[in-house]
Amino acid sequence: MEIHERVSLVVRFLAEEYPEAACELDYRSPWELLVATVLSAQCTDRRVNQVTPELFRRWPGPTELAAADSAELEAVIRSTGFFRNKARSLISAARTVVAEHGGQVPRDVDALITLPGVGRKTANVVLGEAYRIPAGIAVDTHVQRVARRLGLTGAKTPATIEADLESLVPQDRWIGFSLRLVLHGRRVCTARSPHCETCRLEAVCARVGV
DNA sequence: ATCCCGAGGG
DNA sequence: CCCTCTGGAT
Numbered sequence: 067m068e069i070h071e072r073v074s075l076v077v078r079f080l081a082e083e084y085p086e087a088a089c090e091l092d093y094r095s096p097w098e099l100l101v102a103t104v105l106s107a108q109c110t111d112r113r114v115n116q117v118t119p120e121l122f123r124r125w126p127g128p129t130e131l132a133a134a135d136s137a138e139l140e141a142v143i144r145s146t147g148f149f150r151n152k153a154r155s156l157i158s159a160a161r162t163v164v165a166e167h168g169g170q171v172p173r174d175v176d177a178l179i180t181l182p183g184v185g186r187k188t189a190n191v192v193l194g195e196a197y198r199i200p201a202g203i204a205v206d207t208h209v210q211r212v213a214r215r216l217g218l219t220g221a222k223t224p225a226t227i228e229a230d231l232e233s234l235v236p237q238d239r240w241i242g243f244s245l246r247l248v249l250h251g252r253r254v255c256t257a258r259s260p261h262c263e264t265c266r267l268e269a270v271c272a273r274v275g276v
Numbered sequence: 277a278t279c280c281c282g283a284g285g286g
Numbered sequence: 287c288c289c290t291c292t293g294g295a296t
Contacts, residue, residue, distance in 0.1 A: 091292090107293040113283075147282040151294080185294050206292035224293090248292055257290060258286075 067270065073218060073234045075270045080246035083266060087245040089195045092118060096171040096196035097128055097163070103191050104156060104183045109146045117143050128169050131160035155183025175201050186228065194241040203231045204244045208251030215260060217272025 080087075090111040093099040101121065105114045121142050125131040131139075139153040146152065159181040163169060171192065172178050178189035190204035203209070205224040209231075213219050219230035235243050251257075254265050260276050262268050 089292090103292080104294095106291090108281080108291055109293095110284085110291055113291090145282060147291085148280050148293085149282080151280055155294085183294065187293065191292075204292070207290080208292060244292090252292090 069218075070234065072216075072270045076216060076218070076267060077235060077239055077243060079267055079270070080250065081242065084246045084249045087242060087249050089191070089245065091115065093196075094122075096192065098122055099196045100159070100171050100181075100184070100188075100192050101131075101156060103188045104159070105143060105146045105152055107148060107152070107188075109148075113146055117146060128160040128163040131157060132164050134160075152183065155181075158182045159184065171196065173197055173199065187224065190228075190244070194244070198241070200237050200240040203228050203235065203240050205231070206248065207257070208248040209244055211257060212247050212251045212255045215255060215271065215274050215276065216267065217274050220274075 089099075091099065091102040091106060092115045093102050098118070102114050102118055105117070121139075124142070125134050125139070134157055136153050136157060139157065140149045143149050143152055162181055163171065167177070173193065175186065175189045175193065178184050178192060179186060186202060187204050187206050190202040193199040193201040194204065205228045210224060210227055213227060213231060218234060219227045221227045221230055231243075232240070250267070254261050260273075262271075262273065262276060265271070
């Protein structure tokens with residue numbers, strides 16, 4: 067089967083299988099989503115959602131977080147892991163957002179990735195979810211693993227995988243495609259085992275590395 | 277390539 | 287015990 071045909075089948079299957087796919091981080095504004103997404107690195111969304119209510123109560127916006135005491139912030143976000151790096155990044159990012167972006171989360175990738183703690187994955191999530199701008203396909207550990215197993219890319223770095231997927235998937239499907247690959251990676255094609263016996267994508271899968 | 281880092285699952 | 291969780295910076 068030719069690659070574009072397989073991709074279109076994958077996109078269609080995912081839309082049928084996971085119509086509900088949505089970001090599972092709790093947030094009420096682009097700023098809160100940015101903070102939650104930075105915290106989600108190497109951490110489950112559930113755990114992030116456990117710490118953000120107190121975080122947003124004590125430091126409601128970038129102005130407040132810019133003036134936060136790092137030790138106090140570290141204590142609040144400790145359970146998400148990497149807490150020293152994340153606290154330092156968030157306070158510094160808050161200062162930049164206040165000083166250079168009028169307190170608003172920037173609407174483009176280049177501005178977002180200059181913020182400490184924000185790479186392409188986080189930038190693509192924030193733009194797609196908060197602003198509905200399909201700036202790029204967010205490539206996290208799940209998207210990387212599942213896309214490679216399916217045979218949609220042979221690349222090994224997130225940047226190249228992102229470019230490969232963006233050349234194959236129509237731009238108006240990017241946001242949902244990423245969310246659904248993540249969901250499939252969590253529920254079926256897990257890191258430990260791809261569970262091919264119960265996977266409805268098996269017919270269009272290259273089963274790379276299985 | 278390595279480091280940051282806690283928590284839960286197999 | 288080892289692996290993994292929506293990574294990013296050095």
